[in-house]
Amino acid sequence: MTVIAAVIHGGQVFMGADSLLSDDEGDLETTLEGKLWQHGDWLLGWAGGQRSSQVVRYAFAPPPRHEGQDVMAYLCTAFVDELRAAHANAGTLRRQHGQEHTDLGLLVGWQARLFHVSPWFCVTEYRDLAAIGSGSRPALAALQATPDLDPHLRLQRALEAAERLSEGVRRPFAYLPKEE
Structure with a gap:
């Protein structure tokens, strides 16, 4: 239960995420750890199992990419x-x-x-926007409907739509890069 949304704007990727964690028994809580992080030049956002996300965050580093690859x-x-x-x-x-x-x-x-x-x-590579998680459909609709807005405001609208229309999405919201 989550939503991670992303847009490409001005030659840069922007991401937003909610903070809800849930388990198989229906227990809900918000995470301080967050669902977004940065590894060097890479932005990463996760949807799914918390333990698997911790493996990616703490035990995985993108390997070197060969120049020109x-x-x-x-x-x-x-x-x-x-x-x-x-x-x-x-x-x-x-x-x-x-x-x-x-x-x-x-x-x-x-x-x-x-x-x-x-x-x-x-x-899969996306042209200009994407969302994953249980709140992805309303988030994608909001992103599609707001192409002329600032990327952080677009993501905020997408996350708000997902929160309103999906019980698996909850504030606080986080963004990368951080809003200035």
Whole structure:
């Protein structure tokens, strides 16, 4: 239960996230740890299991990208291989129908590019906006309806729409880069 939303604006990726954590028993609380962070030039936002997010935040670092290497090729190989290895080492890698997966989706921003790494380690690139989590549909609608707004205000509207229309989204909201 969450929403992570992102837009590309002025050659930069901006992300916003809610703070709700939930469990299988329906217990809800807000996290101080946050669902967004930065690794060097990379912005990351997570939706899914909290333990898996901690593995990505504290046990994973994007491996070096070779100069001139296509970013999509890098994400689909070296990045995903290192991400998978971090999950395997931490015991958060699962197997279902012969395929490895986690319980975590990641939005990944780099320079003016935006990607989603699915729990099955598939990588998708988006043109200008994206959202993941249970509040993604209202967030995407709000982002689509506000193309002329400042990116932080667009994200705020998207998160507010997700909070209003999805019981799995709750304040406080966080943003990267931080609002000035």
